[in-house]
Amino acid sequence: MTQNQNIAQSNVNLSSLQLGMRYWGKVEVIEEGNTHRINRIEVKPKHSIKPQIHYHRSEHWIIVSGTAKVTCGNEERLLNRNESTYVPPATLHRVENPGFIPLVILEIQNGEYLGEDDTERPYDMNLVKSVAGSE
Numbered sequence: 001m002t003q004n005q006n007i008a009q010s011n012v013n014l015s016s017l018q019l020g021m022r023y024w025g026k027v028e029v030i031e032e033g034n035t036h037r038i039n040r041i042e043v044k045p046k047h048s049i050k051p052q053i054h055y056h057r058s059e060h061w062i063i064v065s066g067t068a069k070v071t072c073g074n075e076e077r078l079l080n081r082n083e084s085t086y087v088p089p090a091t092l093h094r095v096e097n098p099g100f101i102p103l104v105i106l107e108i109q110n111g112e113y114l115g116e117d118d119t120e121r122p123y124d125m126n127l128v129k130s131v132a133g134s135e
Helices: 003-009
Strands: 019-022 025-032 036-043 048-054 057-065 068-072 075-079 084-087 093-096 103-111
Touching (some): 036 048, 057 068
Antiparallel strands (some): 019 025, 057 084, 068 093
């Protein structure tokens, strides 16, 4: 079986691969299906992604290089290369690169709905904690 046949058979839409530049770094969609998406996220040194919450998807983050300061609900952790974490649905979360080299994360999103309109980005982590039911 050829690679193209494998891709078609797995029902993965690779035509939607995209690179999104952000002030904090970039996001590259590696693979996308109906209920999953795999992203390569790169966060510049001393930058962070704003706090956010999703109600219809979970996320698994695997650190490929650098150090990640991850806030998930009320828990804050430092993760290094080859470590990972899980972000359940309806949990306020953010990631920061406290280091001096780019932070690279593989993000696996899984859920019945992956649309960006399911993302809320409050200005303050404290505004949503009680709504998210995370503690």
